[in-house]
Amino acid sequence: MKFICGRYQLDLSRPHVMGIVNVTPDSFSDGGKYSSTELAVAHAIELVEQGADILDIGGESTRPGATPVSLEDELQRVLPVIEQLAERVDVPLSIDTYKPEVMRAAIAAGADIVNDVRALQEPHALEIVAASNVGVCLMHMQGTPQTMQLEPQYDDVVTEVAGFLQSRLQAAQAAGIAAERITLDPGFGFGKRTVHNIALLQQLPVLQALGYPLLVGLSRKSVLGKITGEDVDSRLYASLAASVIATMKGAAIVRVHDVKATAEALKVVAAVR
Numbered sequence: 478m479k480f481i482c483g484r485y486q487l488d489l490s491r492p493h494v495m496g497i498v499n500v501t502p503d504s505f506s507d508g509g510k511y512s513s514t515e516l517a518v519a520h521a522i523e524l525v526e527q528g529a530d531i532l533d534i535g536g537e538s539t540r541p542g543a544t545p546v547s548l549e550d551e552l553q554r555v556l557p558v559i560e561q562l563a564e565r566v567d568v569p570l571s572i573d574t575y576k577p578e579v580m581r582a583a584i585a586a587g588a589d590i591v592n593d594v595r596a597l598q599e600p601h602a603l604e605i606v607a608a609s610n611v612g613v614c615l616m617h618m619q620g621t622p623q624t625m626q627l628e629p630q631y632d633d634v635v636t637e638v639a640g641f642l643q644s645r646l647q648a649a650q651a652a653g654i655a656a657e658r659i660t661l662d663p664g665f666g667f668g669k670r671t672v673h674n675i676a677l678l679q680q681l682p683v684l685q686a687l688g689y690p691l692l693v694g695l696s697r698k699s700v701l702g703k704i705t706g707e708d709v710d711s712r713l714y715a716s717l718a719a720s721v722i723a724t725m726k727g728a729a730i731v732r733v734h735d736v737k738a739t740a741e742a743l744k745v746v747a748a749v750r
């Protein structure tokens with residue numbers, strides 16, 4: 478399965494590791510240790526040395542209740558990091574944003590993938606991505622980061638998520654984005670209760686049947702805390718289990734904080750799957 482993303486073509490027949498680079502003061506789990514460009518770039522280079530196949534750079538935390546970040550602030554956070562990494566590492570650089578202007582600037586700065594938690598629904602997002610040759614991740618979210626965890630409701634979460642992703646696939650194809658440039662993501666933790674997250678992981682093959690590579694982000698998320706009782710800094714083992722389960726069920730890319738441990742676990746998956 479080939480994934481065309483900017484300067485790169487990835488062979489997704491083996492599972493790939495996407496390392497998380499948060500350039501945000503309230504980042505999900507590294508508590509803003511890497512809020513400056515230098516620290517973020519150093520962290521990113523370390524993740525590549527640990528085995529990251531892709532880097533996901535984010536300037537605005539989209540976890541539940543996160544405070545929104547202005548366009549200017551997000552640009553100031555992510556562009557220097559992308560510009561420096563484009564010269565210093567040789568792996569695809571993903572920009573984790575839903576703002577079209579950030580997509581445009583990040584692509585110009587060297588991003589190879591747009592990771593959009595809003596699945597290119599914002600005005601001009603489709604056109605901006607279609608006018609480039611970057612890869613794109615289309616993710617499902619119910620509501621917004623501010624509202625999504627208040628009352629997540631589904632009749633059948635897997636069917637509804639699959640239907641949403643199918644509709645975004647059609648929009649992307651209509652905009653002229655080639656199929657080989659697209660990955661899909663159920664959006665674990667984005668407007669889902671624990672029961673919904675578990676159902677989506679159990680039935681990942683249903684989403685795999687849509688015919689596109691799946692990206693899965695479960696690393697350190699609260700569903701793993703609910704299952705194990707561990708807090709966010711003690712969810713490595715649960716995160717590894719989630720990455721192994723997801724890739725055994727067909728996921729092509731896992732988005733994780735703990736790259737070295739995950740890369741080693743996926744070597745076993747690749748040998749056996």
Ligand SMILES: Nc1nc2[nH]c(S[C@@H](C(=O)O)c3ccccc3)nc2c(=O)[nH]1
Binds near residue numbers: 538593694732
């Ligand atoms: N494609 C894709 N992009 C992502 N960005 C993030 S943010 C994450 C965090 O680490 O803060 C997070 C943590 C908790 C809830 C929501 C989001 N999660 C994903 C994902 O699951 N898929």
